[in-house]
Amino acid sequence: MSQDLWKVMAPRLESNKSNVAWTRRVKNDPSTNYSYGQIHDGALNLAAKLRQLGVAQGDTVALVGPNGPEWGVASFAVWKIGAVLSPVHIGNSEADIRTQLEVVQPKLILAHQPGSKLDGVEFQIVDIEISSELAGQELGEPLNDLSSEECLRIYTSGSTGTPKIVRLSHSNISSNFTACSKIVTINEKDKFLSLLPLSHTFELVGGMLLPLYCGASIVLPKVLTAQEVFDAMKEEQVSVVLAVPRLYRNIKNGMEKKFREGSFLLRGYISLLGALPLGLRRVLNAPLRKQLSPNLRYWVSGGSRLDPSIAKFFRKLGISLRQGYGLTETSPVTCVQEAFPANFDSVGYALEGVEVSIDEPDDLGSGEVLVRGHNVMLGYSDEALTNEVMKGEWFRTGDIGRIDASGNLCLTGRLKRIIVTEAGKNVYPEELETLLERYDGVKEAGIIEVDQRPAVVFAMDDPEQCGPRAKEILKDFNTHTSSHN
The missing domain is CATH 3.40.50.12780 (ANL, N-terminal domain)
Known part of the structure; x- marks a missing residue:
């Protein structure tokens, strides 16, 4: 069976064409719904436009923009013509985005509401439009099966700052969300809340491709605040x-x-x-x-x-x-x-x-x-x-x-990250960080190595209480935790 992403997803988009794929909550206005049919037709239309602009199989296309149905249209259009998608996190600084684009060297950039993030870039920028006016020539452009071909180029700076580009295939991605669908059962009545950036594979695969593969819908909050997250969950009946x-x-x-x-x-x-x-x-x-x-x-x-x-x-x-x-x-x-x-x-x-x-x-x-x-x-x-x-x-x-x-x-x-103490004991920072973050007032805890001994760095909810409260926590922690010296 083909694991070519367009061949896997297109029948799902067509069979659910009248169902809601995305709900965009809008501040001070009614929510806007986008159907599966709009995503399918928009992808075909954009695919035809990309061909006209000279994008061919194997070319890299960057994608910049906030979460939304535009990501579905752009992703499926790129995969439809056999090109490779390189997502860009719109929350990154302009300098970081320029660095990523220079490393990836895309044929062009697909963009939706990029703001000033793309000012001064040297690559061609194409706006993403959700149009249902089908480009007939795209309907008759079959490609060989792309299951084993590259579909994603994920840029990561890495913990050392050395850039890496992870190359993923159609089969990598489609096998992942189809396997997930057998463990986390999803149906057309489900609604997903979209919180994480779609430039990350966790959200792209689990928060977009999985629900669309299963016929579910995706809800976009107005803003990423705690109150709006709760309001969206309740009002949109998120599951x-x-x-x-x-x-x-x-x-x-x-x-x-x-x-x-x-x-x-x-x-x-x-x-x-x-x-x-x-x-x-x-x-x-x-x-x-x-x-x-x-x-x-x-x-x-x-x-x-x-x-x-x-x-x-x-x-x-x-x-x-x-x-x-x-x-x-x-x-x-x-x-x-x-x-x-x-x-x-x-x-x-x-x-x-x-x-x-x-x-x-x-x-x-x-x-x-x-x-x-x-x-x-x-x-x-x-x-x-x-x-x-x-x-x-x-x-x-x-x-x-x-x-x-x-x-x-x-x-x-x-x-x-393992810290080996002078006594030859292995200390796993993540375990200690988890225990420390259970204390009231601790927003985040980090364990670092200083002279072959673990040391603690705290981020407290109340900065004014940082010193006294941190000392109380460390005293209690050291009393109830085995020595790590």
Whole structure:
């Protein structure tokens, strides 16, 4: 079966042509809906325009703009003609965007509301229009199957500042969202809330291609504020949210504050919830979930490690918060948790068609996580860099983990971040950061190495209380945590 992205997605767009694909919430105005048919026809029209402008199979086309249906039109148009999409994060500085464009060297740039971000660039800029006036010549332009061909060039500056371009194929991407659809069941009644930049593969694959493949719709908030996120969830009856752990931590902290300030009966009720069977909890807490969204089904966390205490908190309320794991190089999803996992420390099982292995495990079974399967990238644009991270067919993730008795992958840290103390003890900063961020008042915690010893850097909610509160936290933390010297 073809995994050519246009050949996979076009039938879905056509069969759902009258359904809503995107809802754009507009400040002080009614929301605007865009149908699957508009996305399909707009993509064909733009594809014909790109051909007229000389874009051919294998050429790179950059895409700049805020999240929206324009991303669907542009992506499908580029893939329809066999070109390669290179997404650009519109939140980056003008200098960073220019640097990326100079490295990628696109044939042209597709843009929607770029503001001043593209001022002074030397490449041709083409505005994205959602037009249903079909260009007839594009309908009759079949290409050979592109499953194994490159479809995405993802630019990343990397932790060292050395730019890398990750090359992903049609098969990498389509196999990823089709495998995800078998674990996170989605249908045409579902509504996704679009929060993360579509320039990131997590949102592009999980927040755009997955819902459109399954016939669901995507909701765009007016602005990315906490109040608008809650309003959009409730008013649009959102059922699925993909976000980074910080959003869920903020929701948890806000709810806990309300619980603490509530009546004695409310506090007692919340404390007893953990002892009740999951099914009963879901029934009892249905009114609370409806306050968030009447049709809430899944929350999915990705992008960084989710503190298990956050997932446990929402499980107590009968809310499914599922953690996923992957990297841009793995297209991006490798593992996804079950709806209510037994092991909150895990990131779940590998997707269909994906294998996970632990390289040179220690006595505790921990070692570098290796990934093999349909989702592993074609490589970097730099062959030498590719050779560094590939071990035969296996991709070296740089993450440290182990596989539990049930086959779940459990992560402990990053290979390059391990701190080896003078006593020869391995310290995993991510584990300590997770524990520190559970303290009230801690916005973010970082562990760094100073003279072969771990040191803490705090970002506090209240800067004026930073010194005294940080000392209290460290004293309590060191009392209850084994020595890391």
